[in-house]
Amino acid sequence: MARWQAGAQDQLEQAALALFLEQGFAETTVPQIAARAGLTTRTFFRHFTDKREVLFAGDEAVPTSVQQLMAQTPPEVRPVPLILTQLGPFAETVFGDRRDMLRRRHQIISTDQGLRERELQKMATLRASIVDGFVQRGTDKLTASLVADLAVVVLSTALAQWLDSVGPMPLSTAVAEVLAAFRRLASEVELQAGP
Amino acid sequence: MARWQAGAQDQLEQAALALFLEQGFAETTVPQIAARAGLTTRTFFRHFTDKREVLFAGDEAVPTSVQQLMAQTPPEVRPVPLILTQLGPFAETVFGDRRDMLRRRHQIISTDQGLRERELQKMATLRASIVDGFVQRGTDKLTASLVADLAVVVLSTALAQWLDSVGPMPLSTAVAEVLAAFRRLASEVELQAGP
DNA sequence: AGTTTAATGGCACGTCATGTCATCACAGTG
DNA sequence: CACTGTGATGACATGACGTGCCATTAAACT
Numbered sequence: 001m002a003r004w005q006a007g008a009q010d011q012l013e014q015a016a017l018a019l020f021l022e023q024g025f026a027e028t029t030v031p032q033i034a035a036r037a038g039l040t041t042r043t044f045f046r047h048f049t050d051k052r053e054v055l056f057a058g059d060e061a062v063p064t065s066v067q068q069l070m071a072q073t074p075p076e077v078r079p080v081p082l083i084l085t086q087l088g089p090f091a092e093t094v095f096g097d098r099r100d101m102l103r104r105r106h107q108i109i110s111t112d113q114g115l116r117e118r119e120l121q122k123m124a125t126l127r128a129s130i131v132d133g134f135v136q137r138g139t140d141k142l143t144a145s146l147v148a149d150l151a152v153v154v155l156s157t158a159l160a161q162w163l164d165s166v167g168p169m170p171l172s173t174a175v176a177e178v179l180a181a182f183r184r185l186a187s188e189v190e191l192q193a194g195p
Numbered sequence: 196m197a198r199w200q201a202g203a204q205d206q207l208e209q210a211a212l213a214l215f216l217e218q219g220f221a222e223t224t225v226p227q228i229a230a231r232a233g234l235t236t237r238t239f240f241r242h243f244t245d246k247r248e249v250l251f252a253g254d255e256a257v258p259t260s261v262q263q264l265m266a267q268t269p270p271e272v273r274p275v276p277l278i279l280t281q282l283g284p285f286a287e288t289v290f291g292d293r294r295d296m297l298r299r300r301h302q303i304i305s306t307d308q309g310l311r312e313r314e315l316q317k318m319a320t321l322r323a324s325i326v327d328g329f330v331q332r333g334t335d336k337l338t339a340s341l342v343a344d345l346a347v348v349v350l351s352t353a354l355a356q357w358l359d360s361v362g363p364m365p366l367s368t369a370v371a372e373v374l375a376a377f378r379r380l381a382s383e384v385e386l387q388a389g390p
Numbered sequence: 391a392g393t394t395t396a397a398t399g400g401c402a403c404g405t406c407a408t409g410t411c412a413t414c415a416c417a418g419t420g
Numbered sequence: 421c422a423c424t425g426t427g428a429t430g431a432c433a434t435g436a437c438g439t440g441c442c443a444t445t446a447a448a449c450t
Contacts, residue, residue, distance in 0.1 A: 008397080029436065040399055045438060080383035113316070120315040121308070142376050145352055150380070153344040157337070181337050185345070186381035188275035203428080224405065235430055240407060 009047045009057065011037040016054045021104065025112045052118045055105055059122055062094055063129035070133035079139050079147040084179060087151055088172040091158065096171045103163055127152045154178050204242045204252070206232040211249040216299065220307045247313045250300055254317055258324035260289055265328035274334050274342040279374065282346055283367040286353065291366045298358055322347045349373050 015036035019028040030051055034044045048054045069090055073082055095102060109115040127148045134144035158174040165174070210231035214223040225246055229239045243249045264285055268277055290297060304310040322343045329339035353369040360369070 117312040149348040186384040
């Protein structure tokens with residue numbers, strides 16, 4: 001019996017996903033996941049810091065991807081235009097080709113408050129990496145913060161619309177639509193002059 | 196020995212806050228909190244769903260306050276102007292008079308990832324109640340979502356600036372400043388026309 | 391073949407959180 | 421004053437989560 005089955009982490013992920021879908025997240029125990037993957041509980045916690053994290057494995061790549069993209073963009077591109085032009089392509093490359101998987105995951109996450117909290121945390125991590133990218137480009141912190149928030153809001157909203165849509169809609173289209181809606185709101189923000 | 200000390204919940208809150216500041220959140224156990232409050236562990240979990248929640252007690256009032264404010268505002272006021280005009284006063288009444296307490300709490304929250312996650316969850320709850328308020332006013336869901344996000348982003352940023360500031364700065368001033376910064380960015384969003 | 395490295399197994403342990411039942415304080419009633 | 425009902429608390433058992441520690445084994449390296 002081979003002890004080191006290739007891809008223990010993958011095994012655990014698949015086992016966990018299957019069990020979560022079958023019997024729910026809260027009703028699934030870590031020993032159950034480990035047993036289905038042919039491993040032990042202790043090994044599970046070596047690959048994932050906690051039971052929730054197994055649903056977010058691979059998301060470490062997202063901040064890295066953000067850093068690369070922002071470093072590649074010419075320094076003279078200002079923050080808002082950078083987001084407006086890069087967010088669509090970025091979303092498409094990172095999430096565009098796995099709508100089904102993201103749908104299954106979202107279905108599970110929506111059933112558990114702890115998982116929703118973790119998802120918010122992941123978005124906050126993404127936001128932080130965007131802020132960091134802007135600061136490294138010389139943007140002041142307040143602007144970096146607000147533009148990163150803008151990016152995360154638009155991305156989240158577009159992802160929700162995309163996952164909720166039925167036809168073969170491209171994610172970049174959803175991003176464009178949300179950006180258009182945001183543009184309309186932005187004009188109202190301007191008109192309302194402050195005292 | 197009186198068994199029903201008045202205000203068991205308050206006792207637990209104060210004991211928890213003190214212990215968290217003394218030895219940290221993770222290093223404090225629920226039995227310790229209960230013991231200092233003169234109660235048992237089981238009683239702690241009757242008043243708070245989990246160990247983190249003790250730091251967020253009283254925040255249930257915030258969504259209620261949002262509902263009231265949005266219901267009182269005349270129906271003809273459009274979403275964006277509503278936020279622009281009401282957010283400052285709202286923040287002032289809800290948070291304005293307890294900067295010190297919020298500072299202590301923030302100091303604790305910043306040390307623990309689980310607490311940060313819970314704080315994000317609370318902001319998401321606030322966001323949801325704003326969305327609900329807009330939908331009840333007849334706003335379409337996408338607009339309601341985006342404007343609620345705008346409100347939460349501005350509020351969070353302003354709160355951060357306010358808690359970080361040294362002098363006797365009013366929270367409404369911080370909100371106004373963040374709104375001004377956002378207005379500048381909004382103009383850039385408009386200029387950048389989509390394809 | 392021997393050595394080193396890294397992943398895993400196995401066990402103990404503390405904490406968190408919940409279900410269950412007994413117990414006690416207090417209010418109301420006669 | 422005695423009786424009763426309601427609600428908060430105490431006390432105990434239980435299960436799951438997550439971590440520290442060390443032995444074990446596979447695979448790579450020499």
